[in-house]
Amino acid sequence: MSSKGDTSVPLLEGRDLGKAYGRAHGRTEALRGASLRLDAGEILAVTGTSGSGKSTLLHCLAGIVRPDTGAVSYRGERLDQLPEKRLSELRRTEFGVVFQFGQLIPELTALDNVALPLLLAGVSRAQAHTRAGEWLERFGVRGQSELRPGEMSGGQAQRTALARALVTGPKAVFADEPTGALDSLASEQVMTALVHTARESGTAILLVTHDTQVAAYADRELRMADGAVAGAEVTA
Numbered sequence: 001m002s003s004k005g006d007t008s009v010p011l012l013e014g015r016d017l018g019k020a021y022g023r024a025h026g027r028t029e030a031l032r033g034a035s036l037r038l039d040a041g042e043i044l045a046v047t048g049t050s051g052s053g054k055s056t057l058l059h060c061l062a063g064i065v066r067p068d069t070g071a072v073s074y075r076g077e078r079l080d081q082l083p084e085k086r087l088s089e090l091r092r093t094e095f096g097v098v099f100q101f102g103q104l105i106p107e108l109t110a111l112d113n114v115a116l117p118l119l120l121a122g123v124s125r126a127q128a129h130t131r132a133g134e135w136l137e138r139f140g141v142r143g144q145s146e147l148r149p150g151e152m153s154g155g156q157a158q159r160t161a162l163a164r165a166l167v168t169g170p171k172a173v174f175a176d177e178p179t180g181a182l183d184s185l186a187s188e189q190v191m192t193a194l195v196h197t198a199r200e201s202g203t204a205i206l207l208v209t210h211d212t213q214v215a216a217y218a219d220r221e222l223r224m225a226d227g228a229v230a231g232a233e234v235t236a
């Protein structure tokens, strides 16, 4: 856990991030000096009203979107200045992402969806399937291995998406409203499974949510308003 005055290098840090979309009259400043730090193994919830900049902040920290101003550092390395090739390699090996609608590949079974990141990383097909099966088991959806996303419930599909996000052993998982499309029971099951497996594997989670019950699973909660983070702690 971080504390004020902690000078250790955080796992991930965003400082004074600015990001605007559009130009001239249609310009929206999604981020206006947003800062936060995420420590190794920490579960951090970012909450705030719709349009406050939560998703944009997550995208900047995950290296999906480059901020216009400010700095994003991963273990002290400036992510926002990395060439695209190195950035995508880092995203593939160190990060996992999961969105509101799991974005599984509809044509692939649950097992193949989860095995895919391993195959892309050069793991053999047999090994990838074994490990994918183990991760589906951890998320309680091994019985759905042969189903395609359209044949699963929303909760099963999200648990499969979480297995896919964690299968490569990332240091950080970025979850943007991972339970946004689920009812409260499925949401609880997904969050319990996510928190349990993250704790077990020491994975840090940046969780964007507008749901206070979901945010309660986190170690710490930060609120965004107007593109900035209230009460953010950054290293000196």
Ligand SMILES: Nc1ncnc2c1ncn2[C@@H]1O[C@H](COP(=O)(O)OP(=O)(O)OP(=O)(O)O)[C@@H](O)[C@H]1O
Pocket (backbone or CB within 6 Å): 021, 022, 028, 029, 030, 048, 049, 050, 051, 052, 053, 054, 055, 056, 057, 210
């Ligand atoms: N690709 C984009 N093009 C133009 N404007 C965008 C884009 N993405 C976000 N915005 C705008 O930036 C602002 C912040 O959006 P963002 O999605 O980051 O907020 P949010 O807090 O995640 O909102 P929500 O809770 O509704 O998902 C909003 O005004 C939004 O309309």
